Amino acid sequence: LDPTRLFLILRGGSAFLHTLIFTVNMVYQAETVGLSPLQLVLVGTTLEMSAFLFEAPTGILADVYSRRLSVIIGVALMGIGFVIEGSLPFFAAVLLNQVIWGLGYTFTSGASEAWLADEIGEAAAGPVFLRASQVSQVAGLLAIPLSVALATVALQLPIVLGGLLFIGLTLFLWLAMPENGFTPTPAEERSSWRQMLETARAGVQMVRTRPLLRVILAVSLVVGLYSEGYDRLWTPHLLDNFSFPLIYGLQPIVWFGVIRAGSSLFSIAATEVARRKRITESGGRLLGLMLALDGAMLLALLLLAWAGNFWVALIALWIFSTARSTLGPLDSAWIVRHTSGTARATAISFASQLNAVGQVVGGPAVGWIGTVLSLPAALTASALLMSPILPLLARGKRLEETRTESE
Structure with missing residues (x-):
């Protein structure tokens, strides 16, 4: 698949699925899981610390081995984490998702942009980033009514479905995502x-x-x-x-x-x-x-x-x-x-x-x-x-x- 088109699908799909999940995620944590204000904040703190701690080691995969593989692993982990959170309405499961999601996020952070620049060149990538931002905004808006409609049936439904669709996106990326321009990052520039x-x-x-x-x-x-x-x-x-x-x-x-x-x-x-x-x-x-x-x-x-x-x-x-x-x-x-x-x-x-x-x-x-x-x-x-x-x-x-x- 053409790298530009695939990047737009990746960004638009990710924005759609994130909005599908996060339109109701805080309500789910407060109402269904029953988290206290301190627990709600500790969920965010766990995510922040996970992303901070994993940023350096996960960056090595994208820098040395494969940006494509790094993106695919990251998207898969995010999907698995949300399925766990939506399926198990417990504080421990919500915390576990933050660790898995934080790990997944660090695999994708910067790797998808670097992959696109490798495939089509840095100069050509700039306009694509802007177009991807617009696609993401539209995709996010489209996801809101679907998220609300699913949540009226069951609050956890958009979260579980979003996680499963992230896993589906992983399979699509595995089959369609090329990698022809990758060169390992010099040692002094690696994460x-x-x-x-x-x-x-x-x-x-x-x-x-x-x-x-x-x-x-x-x-x-x-x-x-x-x-x-x-x-x-x-x-x-x-x-x-x-x-x-x-x-x-x-x-x-x-x-x-x-x-x-x-x-x-x-x-x-x-x-x-x-x-x-x-x-x-x-x-x-x-x-x-x-x-x-x-x-x-x-x-x-x-x-x-x-x-x-x-x-x-x-x-x-x-x-x-x-x-x-x-x-x-x-x-x-x-x-x-x-x-x-x-x-x-x-x-x-x-x-x-x-x-x-x-x-x-x-x-x-x-x-x-x-x-x-x-x-x-x-x-x-x-x-x-x-x-x-x-x-x-x-x-x-x-x-x-x-x-x-x-x-």
């Missing part, structure tokens, strides 16, 4: 624990000499601190503290489909507006928009925590998710503006490491607050952990403006 330590060491060295980079990396850490608690607890907060409107007899699970679809549509529109306005071309404008978006997220998070009715909570969720998804490419553009060459790769890797550390540290603390006090208190704690972003971005904006004046 390893030593490389990860060197990245951290180089990151620290860069931070000492670049004030703006210090701000960028501090923001990555703060994002990790607050995000895990929010990501895991907004679903049980809605289930426990709000009455869902009985419009056309819609079940609560259908509302989660509406929430996800609305978030996707608003996010696509907001990102397109930011792209057309060419916000990333000016450092001052870029930081100004990021400051406004993070401010909106902070207020929306507090509003969600203490909303008096479902509609206010829904609006808060949509504001938060739209601003957050718009920030994603802006964060990337900010790093790119202030790095180049190998320094850029080091900065991105170090920012990712700091984000993971933040999630592992902040998540369990917020989950404990949710278990001991209340879910509104836990979401408020997430907002407090997020609040340092505003002064950090304000400082970054001043540094950008000073830098522009000096030029």
